[in-house]
Amino acid sequence: MTEATISKGTDWGYAPAPESTDHIRLKERYGLFIGGKFVPPISGKYFKTINPANEKALAEVADAGEKDIDRAVQAARQAYEKVWRRMSGRERGKYVYRIARLIQERARELAVVESMDGGKPIRESRDVDIPLSAAHFFYHAGWADKLPYAFPAKKVSPIGVAGQIIPWNFPLLMVAWKVAPALACGNTVVLKPAETTPLTALLFAEICQEAGLPDGVFNLVTGAGPTGAALVNHPDLDKVAFTGSTEVGKAIQKALASRGTKLTLELGGKAAHIIFEDATIDQAVEGIINGIYFNQGHVCCAGSRLFVQESVEEEVVAKLKSRMETLIVGDPLDKNTDIGAINSRAQCDRIREYLKVGVEEGAELFQTSCAVPNRGYWVRPSFFTKVAQSHRIVQEEIFGPVLAIQTFRTLSEVLEKANNTPYGLSGGVWTDKGAKIFKVTRGIKAGVIWANTFNKFDPASPFGGYKESGYGREGGRHGLRAYVELS
Ligand code: NAI
Ligand code: MG
Numbered sequence: 001m002t003e004a005t006i007s008k009g010t011d012w013g014y015a016p017a018p019e020s021t022d023h024i025r026l027k028e029r030y031g032l033f034i035g036g037k038f039v040p041p042i043s044g045k046y047f048k049t050i051n052p053a054n055e056k057a058l059a060e061v062a063d064a065g066e067k068d069i070d071r072a073v074q075a076a077r078q079a080y081e082k083v084w085r086r087m088s089g090r091e092r093g094k095y096v097y098r099i100a101r102l103i104q105e106r107a108r109e110l111a112v113v114e115s116m117d118g119g120k121p122i123r124e125s126r127d128v129d130i131p132l133s134a135a136h137f138f139y140h141a142g143w144a145d146k147l148p149y150a151f152p153a154k155k156v157s158p159i160g161v162a163g164q165i166i167p168w169n170f171p172l173l174m175v176a177w178k179v180a181p182a183l184a185c186g187n188t189v190v191l192k193p194a195e196t197t198p199l200t201a202l203l204f205a206e207i208c209q210e211a212g213l214p215d216g217v218f219n220l221v222t223g224a225g226p227t228g229a230a231l232v233n234h235p236d237l238d239k240v241a242f243t244g245s246t247e248v249g250k251a252i253q254k255a256l257a258s259r260g261t262k263l264t265l266e267l268g269g270k271a272a273h274i275i276f277e278d279a280t281i282d283q284a285v286e287g288i289i290n291g292i293y294f295n296q297g298h299v300c301c302a303g304s305r306l307f308v309q310e311s312v313e314e315e316v317v318a319k320l321k322s323r324m325e326t327l328i329v330g331d332p333l334d335k336n337t338d339i340g341a342i343n344s345r346a347q348c349d350r351i352r353e354y355l356k357v358g359v360e361e362g363a364e365l366f367q368t369s370c371a372v373p374n375r376g377y378w379v380r381p382s383f384f385t386k387v388a389q390s391h392r393i394v395q396e397e398i399f400g401p402v403l404a405i406q407t408f409r410t411l412s413e414v415l416e417k418a419n420n421t422p423y424g425l426s427g428g429v430w431t432d433k434g435a436k437i438f439k440v441t442r443g444i445k446a447g448v449i450w451a452n453t454f455n456k457f458d459p460a461s462p463f464g465g466y467k468e469s470g471y472g473r474e475g476g477r478h479g480l481r482a483y484v485e486l487s
Contacts, residue, residue: 014328017335019122024112026199029060032068032222033205035075036215042067047224049198052119053332053341053376061198064221069190069230072219076161076188077236079216084188085158093144096184098211100137103130103176106207110172110200115332117199118171119341119377120295122333129173132457136176136475139459140184143480147185150477154486158186159262160238162483163231165252166201167244168194168343169298169399175204177474178241179218180459185483187239188217192231194244195224196344229255237261241482243300246397246423246468264472264482266300266464268397269425272418273303273454274408274440277311279430283452285319288403291428291454293327293381296342297401300469301426303454305394306383306405307414313407317385324368324381331373339401341376348377351400358384358393363404389420397423411436415443424466428454447473 029046031038043065048057062068084092103110107130114125147156162182166174171193182189193201201220208218221227225248232240232252242252243266256263273291275284291303308316332340342348359365363384372378383403387394394404408414418427427449429440437451447465450456457463462478464470472482 014336016331018331019112019115019333019335021112021116021333023109024116026059026113030062030198030202030222032062032064032072033202033208033218033220034068034072034216035219036209036213038205041065042071047195049117049196051116052196052343053373055375058117059199061202061222064223064227064230066230069221069227069234072190072221073161073163073234073236075216076190076219079214080158080161080188083214084217085186087186089145089147089186092184092186093141095211095213096137096141096144096180099207099213100134100141102207102210103134103137106203107131107134110203112333113199113203114172115340118168118197119332119343121337121340122335123337124295129170132459133172133176136173136180136459140180144184147480147484150480151484151486157485157487159483159485160187161236162187162189162239162241163234163237164189164191164241165228165231165244166191166193168197169295169300171197172200172204174243175201177243181474181479181483183217185480187483190219190221190231190237192221192223192228195222198222232256235259239263239483241472242266246470249470262482264464264474265470266472266474267468267470268399268423269300269302269465269469270305270395270397270421270423271301271303271426271428271446272305272307272414272421272444273428274307274414274418274430275309275312275316276429276431276433276436277309278432279452280432281312281315281319284430285316285323287428287430287452287454288320289323289327292403293324293339293401294455296339296379298343298347298399299455301448301455301463302399303426303428304398304403305418305421306403307408307417308405310407310409317405320383321366325370327368327370327381329368329370329372329378329380339381342379342400343377345377347399348379351379351398351402354393354396354398354400354402355379355382358387358391358402358404361391361393363387363391363393389417395421411439415440418444422468425464425469426450
C-alpha cells in the first residue's frame, strides 16, 4: 500500500482569482452630465479619482463650481416643468424600467468599476451593490403608475427639483436609493456623488442617455464638499436628500432651516448587535462577521457595538477570532477577497486614529495576523475588548473594520446599554426565543433591527434612522413619501 499523499501540513490557500478588467473602457477625463449631455465644467477644474488598492489614478473628473451647479439646476427645472411632471406615471415607469434593465446588462462592468474606484471586494459589488441597484429601479418603476394606491384618498403630485448628495461606501446603490424614487414620483434630479467614487455615477449618466431619458431629468455634478455645499445653497431646489456624516448633515439642516426646502437625512450609526446565550453561536458569529467586516466596515448600519451575554462571552470571542483569521484581506478584484481596500487615505487615517485612541483609553485590541499589500490603504479586521460605555470607540462611528465588544447579564441591562448612543439607525439580535426578539426590537430606538441575521436589504423595506442618524425613510412605501406632495 502506498502512503497517503495528502499531508495535514499542506497549505490549502486559494490560488489568485482576479476578475478581468479587459472590458473596462474608462475615459481619461469626464465632464459633468447636464441637460442630457456631458459638458466640460465652467469652472475649468478637474481632479483625479484613484484606485485605493494601488493608489493609481483611474480618470479625471470635473470639479463643479457654483455656475455649473446653477446650470444643472436650471436644466432640471426646465425638464421638470416642460416634460417630466406632465408625463403620465405609466410613461415615466417605462424609463425607470429601462434604466433597471440597462444596469443589469452592464452589471459586470459596473461591478468591476465599483471595486476599482472604491476598494470594495468584487464579490460584494457583483453580488450585492449592483443587483440591489437594479432591484431599486425595478421596484420603483412598478410604483410610477400606482402612486394613488400608495396614498389612498390623496391627490399625489411630485415635489419638483431634488438636489441629492451621496457618500462613497455604496456609490451606485446610493445613486439608486436616491434617483429611483425621485424619478418614479415625477421629480427631476441634480446628483452629487462622493469625490472618491464618482465613476459608477458617471456610467449611470451614460445609462440614462442610453435609456433615452428626456434631457435634464437626471443631472450629475461631480466635486467634493464645496460642490455639495453649493448645491444645497442653490435657491431653486424643492428638496434635498443627503446621506453621509452627521456633521455635514447638521450643517445642511442649518443651511436649509430658513427655507421651505424639504429635507431627508441619512447619517451615521453605531448599532448594537446583541448575542444572547441561547443563540445558535456559530450562526451568530457569521452574523457578527457580516455585521462589521462587510464592505470594510464602511456601513452606516454596521453592527459596530457587540453585546455578548456573559455566559457565552469566552465561546463567542474564541470562535470570532478563529473565523476572523480566515478572512482574506487584499486585492478587491480577486474573487476570493473578503475585505478590500479602505476607501481613501483620509478614511484610513481616521480608522487608525481610532485604533490608537482605543488602546490609549485602556481597551484591549485584537487584529488578525494576515499580510496586507504594501501599496494602497488597508486595515486588518480588528476588535476591542475591555471597553467601557464612555470610550470614544464605543460612542463614535469609526466606519471601518473595528468592533467594540461588551458583555451583559440581563435583557434590561443590554437595552439600556444599547440605547446609550446619540445614534438610532440599526440593531441586531440573536436568540432562540421569539419573545426576546420582540422585547429587543421594541426596546431599542432604531430604524431597522435584524433578528438572527444582519445587513439584509430590500427595496420594499424602509430604511432610515432616529436621533442623530437622521430622518426620513428610503425604500418601500415610506420612502416614496419623501418625493411626493399629498393634498
Ligand atoms: P461626508 O459627510 O463629508 O461626505 C458625504 C458626502 O457629502 C460627499 O459626497 C461629500 O462630498 C459631501 N459633502 C461634504 N461636505 C459637504 C457640505 N458642507 N455640504 C454638502 N455636501 C458635503 O463624509 P466623509 O468626510 O467622507 O466621512 C467622514 C465620516 O462620516 C466617516 O468616517 C463616517 O463616520 C461618516 N459617513 C457616514 C456615511 C453614512 O452612510 N452614514 C457615509 C459617509 C461617511
Ligand atoms: Mg476612487
